[in-house]
Amino acid sequence: MDIITVEKRNEQLKAKQLRRKGIVPCCVYGGGLANTISIQMEQKTADKLLRVLRLGSKVQLKLDDQNIITQIKDKYFANGKVEHIDFQALDPQTKVNSVAHIILENSDVVTGVLDKMLMEIPYASLPKDMIDTITVDLEGKAVGTTIAVKDIPEFSNENIELQVETDSIILKISEKKSSISKDNALANE
Incomplete structure (x- = not known):
């Protein structure tokens, strides 16, 4: 600290x-x-x-x-x-509302389109259990990868009271749309 x-x-x-x-x-x-x-x-x-x-x-x-x-x-x-x-x-005996920030590592090596959905996760905890940042390494993550709040081990801690649904999506990697398919779609109109 x-x-x-x-x-x-x-x-x-x-x-x-x-x-x-x-x-x-x-x-x-x-x-x-x-x-x-x-x-x-x-x-x-x-x-x-x-x-x-x-x-x-x-x-x-x-x-x-x-x-x-x-x-x-x-x-x-x-x-x-x-x-x-x-x-x-912060009172050590009182829960406090805060937010954990998601930091993405190796986002430059992602082969698809990286959709960032939820980069700040609101929660409540005692001061001793507070989370400032969580780093998610994207190296080796394939197209089709979806990461939800429940996939982050730090949020499985019983001392952390999440203020979002555990199924909330943090990010997903989708396939890049090719310009050829866009051209075909425009030609068919």
Whole structure:
């Protein structure tokens, strides 16, 4: 789990002023916190964080002498720059809704047409059981291959409460349509 050092937000400056100084305003809420905590981090840190992680990713925030286990709940962009990040604090004893991201490996070697249907799988779990990403290797997968949620071993875990049907299709590889058959179809019209 990534550890990001943050500081309490400078309430003397407006969000726009912070951004001009290369600082991204953020907030942490939920998970047993009495109140929402306004925090800030450097723009470089926020950019790097969101390049590597996604919505639903677990992150440990170090704020002064306090470590807060969170997930990235929302992010806001304007003009290609991170404007704000919302973090949800996680209570170790409470299930949390999140999303697992499907990462496809070797998609460039697929011989057919790759139809991506469901690249984010919503679920609920305790923080210790959270899944950030699942890599599916497509090398050697033939035309006609269909992968459903139930085909992913990580989703067979009894500690993961899926919020989609297990028969939901993640991806399928279908045959490439030849241009000759399209031409024949047009000629027959």
